[in-house]
Amino acid sequence: MILPPDEKLTQDGLAPTAAPSDGRVLLIACGALAREILDLKDANGWEHMALTCLPAILHARPEKIVPAVRAAVDKHRGDYARIYVVYADCGTGGLLEAACAEMGVEMVKGPHCYAFFEGNDRFAERAGDEVTAFYLTDFLVRQFDAFVWRPLGLDRYPQLRDTYFAHYEKLVYQAQTDDPALTDLARAHADRLGLAFERRVTGYGDLAVTLSDWAARR
Amino acid sequence: MADEEDEIVLSELDDEELVQQMYDDLYDGLKEEIEESVHILLDRGWEPYKILTEALVGGMTIVGKDFRDGILFVPEVLLAANAMKGGMFILKPLLAETGAPTIGRMVIGTVKGDIHDIGQNLVTMMMEGAGFEVMNIGINNPVENYVEAVKEFDADILGMSALLTTTMPYMKVVIDAMKEQGIRDDYIILVGGAPLNEEFGKAIGADAYCRDAAVAVDTAKDFMARKHNQMAAGT
Numbered sequence: 001m002i003l004p005p006d007e008k009l010t011q012d013g014l015a016p017t018a019a020p021s022d023g024r025v026l027l028i029a030c031g032a033l034a035r036e037i038l039d040l041k042d043a044n045g046w047e048h049m050a051l052t053c054l055p056a057i058l059h060a061r062p063e064k065i066v067p068a069v070r071a072a073v074d075k076h077r078g079d080y081a082r083i084y085v086v087y088a089d090c091g092t093g094g095l096l097e098a099a100c101a102e103m104g105v106e107m108v109k110g111p112h113c114y115a116f117f118e119g120n121d122r123f124a125e126r127a128g129d130e131v132t133a134f135y136l137t138d139f140l141v142r143q144f145d146a147f148v149w150r151p152l153g154l155d156r157y158p159q160l161r162d163t164y165f166a167h168y169e170k171l172v173y174q175a176q177t178d179d180p181a182l183t184d185l186a187r188a189h190a191d192r193l194g195l196a197f198e199r200r201v202t203g204y205g206d207l208a209v210t211l212s213d214w215a216a217r218r
Numbered sequence: 219m220a221d222e223e224d225e226i227v228l229s230e231l232d233d234e235e236l237v238q239q240m241y242d243d244l245y246d247g248l249k250e251e252i253e254e255s256v257h258i259l260l261d262r263g264w265e266p267y268k269i270l271t272e273a274l275v276g277g278m279t280i281v282g283k284d285f286r287d288g289i290l291f292v293p294e295v296l297l298a299a300n301a302m303k304g305g306m307f308i309l310k311p312l313l314a315e316t317g318a319p320t321i322g323r324m325v326i327g328t329v330k331g332d333i334h335d336i337g338q339n340l341v342t343m344m345m346e347g348a349g350f351e352v353m354n355i356g357i358n359n360p361v362e363n364y365v366e367a368v369k370e371f372d373a374d375i376l377g378m379s380a381l382l383t384t385t386m387p388y389m390k391v392v393i394d395a396m397k398e399q400g401i402r403d404d405y406i407i408l409v410g411g412a413p414l415n416e417e418f419g420k421a422i423g424a425d426a427y428c429r430d431a432a433v434a435v436d437t438a439k440d441f442m443a444r445k446h447n448q449m450a451a452g453t
Contacts, residue, residue, distance in 0.1 A: 062412065062413060089383045089413075090383075091383060091412060091413045092383075092413065093383060093386065093413035093414055093415050093418055094383075094417075094418065095415060095417075111382070111383040111384045112383070115384075124384075127331065127384060128331065131331055131332070131333055131358060132333055152292070152293060153291065153292070153293025153294070153296075154293075156293065157293050157297060160293055160296055160297070163296055163300075163336065164336065167333035167334075167335070167357055168333065
């Protein structure tokens with residue numbers, strides 16, 4: 001399928017990629033993961049899995065994630081054999097986990113996508129040494145202005161940069177794909193924020209493991 | 219903003235107009251103008267405490283309300299807070315000299331593993347504006363920092379902040395350590411930060427979760443009033 005542009009995934013999300021049918025599973029995901037999930041789906045031939053995404057910009061408003069996920073599960077649960085939620089905690093402070101448990105749906109383990117892309121265990125091991133790291137994924141590198149620059153008001157008030165980032169030391173670009181242009185863009189973002197730059201290849205990390213597990217449960 | 223030809227000369231405004239102008243300047247985050255206005259009011263014989271409460275806190279209250287109502291956003295509030303900080307920098311030593319009334323004393327800091335201090339800096343500013351004395355111990359604080367600070371500062375309130383899901387559980391580590399040391403009940407413990415919620419605050423044994431700086435001020439005032447009532451009743 002043709003993926004909508006990132007701007008649309010940010011603001012609107014993605015309608016279900018396949019109509020309900022017998023045994024079809026629905027993944028309700030953050031729009032920031034659409035590309036990666038569809039890539040895994042195509043590569044592994046998970047035809048029985050449909051994907052729908054909530055607007056990725058909810059990343060910046062975690063208090064809106066739980067109601068949005070609840071609404072999506074309620075809307076689709078009668079139509080699909082099973083539903084999985086492709087969010088980690090994502091700043092909901094445990095509320096998404098509680099809501100998923102209550103609704104009887106599984107979600108991705110971990111605190112956020114930075115952790116599961118890198119691998120939750122590995123991320124946790126590094127956490128103590130990386131307190132001053134600011135993470136970007138492929139999607140966030142492409143959507144940097146929408147998720148970082150503009151919401152922080154840096155387009156209007158560049159003098160606030162150091163108020164936000166004074167305690168950060170480096171920008172870690174967690175690369176899901178090998179794209180030199182994206183790496184250059186990530187490096188430019190690091191420069192704009194006045195941070196050192198590190199590129200770290202993560203691939204899809206625990207996202208691939210989790211989806212494989214779900215896909216296998218026919 | 220005014221055009222150059224009708225530029226406002228702060229020193230030519232009467233007191234009422236100047237305070238009103240300070241509200242506007244705080245709202246617009248104009249630090250230098252706020253500093254100039256504070257100096258003007260001091261020169262006119264205003265008590266530092268009066269400037270703080272009537273001009274700065276009055277202005278920040280409007281900012282706080284508009285933030286809560288979604289009219290202002292974090293960047294604008296930060297600029298307003300920065301302007302207020304400019305005024306507070308001038309007033310703080312004078313307030314100490316003149317023995318301005320203090321509602322209570324608070325230690326605030328971000329927990330270990332977390333470097334985010336925007337929220338706690340806003341709380342500090344609003345609390346100071348409301349008449350609290352605040353010791354801000356900054357970011358990445360282990361238990362010992364909190365415990366030492368509340369004792370050293372003779373605090374009434376301990377405020378803890380966290381932005382990350384991964385760091386917020388450390389608040390419980392601090393509270394549990396204070397329980398072990400038998401000092402938990404000596405302090406009002408307030409917690410806040412983006413991923414926190416009411417349930418979490420209760421679960422870790424905090425006295426209250428505060429969703430934003432304005433709520434933190436109201437909650438702190440409320441707890442201090444209760445504390446004073448209890449003391450007055452001899453309980």
